[in-house]
Amino acid sequence: MKRVLLVGAGEVGAKHLDALAGADGLTVAGVADPFPRAALPPNTPVFASWHAALAALSPQLVVVAAPPGIALAAARGAAAAGAMVVVEKPATLDPAALAPQPGDERIFVGFQPHFAPGLDGLLARLPAVERAEVVLAVQRDPGYFRDWRRAYATAGGVLHQQAIHGLTLALRLLSSAVETVDAEVAHLRGLAESEDRVTADLTLAGGRTLHVAASIDQPGPPRHEVFLHLADGRRLAVRGRNLEAGLGDPADAPTHEQLRRRMYSAVLNAAWQPPHPCLFPLSALRRPLEVIDRVYRDARRVRATGAVAA
CATH class of the missing domain: 3.40.50.720 (NAD(P)-binding Rossmann-like Domain)
Structure with a gap:
């Protein structure tokens, strides 16, 4: 054992x-x-x-x-x-x-949703993606924002804590540099320092684009999905509550416990063989964090009164 x-x-x-x-x-x-x-x-x-x-x-x-x-x-x-x-x-x-x-x-x-069905082949081949969309729609009540989650300095925002699985998956497939960012961050419910919504449109080198729509004030079934538009004309949908269906049928999606077990096994195996394509090295995390930082830095801020703060 x-x-x-x-x-x-x-x-x-x-x-x-x-x-x-x-x-x-x-x-x-x-x-x-x-x-x-x-x-x-x-x-x-x-x-x-x-x-x-x-x-x-x-x-x-x-x-x-x-x-x-x-x-x-x-x-x-x-x-x-x-x-x-x-x-x-x-x-x-x-x-x-x-x-x-x-x-x-x-x-x-620990990006266990990246072990969802079909993503191993996708990440091993890294097809040419022209456009990606990351959609997050969940409901987080005020009680969620307690202890370390209350302050941006210790928790980060919605993109760090909620949408990072899908955002990072998209950025793994869109490897070119970010050129422009058009983003808006909305603070509507006064949840400590955290925002309720982030929308962002990023233009990357080579004309590739990434759209992010992340909300934590949405009633209804939660969803966190990624849509990929490939250079060969195909459109791929990574679906689920948190990407867990991968490219497969949501009705057959593995549980998050199963995805975590796949991840543990792959991490242990990486001690003696090349890493599994779905594993995410610590060194690769720097780019998503830099992209998130740029979105928050450049975003327009919208407060509950409707006033916009640059």
Whole structure:
């Protein structure tokens, strides 16, 4: 059995515990969190710090589900200790912090929806995409924005926390540089520092375009999808609540626990063979964060009164 250390046992950590509970060949050897809120497996050792947990357990896999900032330091500490690492997005809000360091090749970002049906072939071939659209429509109530999510400095905005799975997938397929950005960020409900909606139109080198429409105040069934318009005329739809259907039938979509288990296996295998095409290296996260930063920097700000702040 491979020993797994979970760093951070809050809302996201609980989702990893659910996935790990059914993962063949993996056992949760310990949890690093001074105040765990998730229900832990019986007799699971709990450590106040990831430093102490790494020293005591020598895990083969470390899953980091801590807030941005803490997450990056913990992931790099685990990699330096010899573990393979999955770190939850966005890991950091500072693109410069992702300048390569020794050990970063052992760290992969937790984009489990990128393991959805059909995306392995798509990411292995990297077809020419002329235009992409990222659509997010979910309902997040004020209670969601608590603790570390309340402040932009510790949580980031909707693009960092909500739409990053689809945005990053689109940017993996649109590799050219961003030339222009036309964006609007709307703050309508006063949810701490977070916005309710982001719309953006990006023009990339070569005439390629990316449209983003992300809303967290939308009633109805949640959706997070990516539409790809290829140079050969095909249109591909990556569908689901959070892309989990991939290119397949939404009725046959795998669960998020299944997608996470595929990701854990791929990360462990990357210790001795070329990485699976769906894995997302830590080093590759810098570009999406730079694009997100530019969208927020250049966006018009709309407040509840209807006034626009540049």
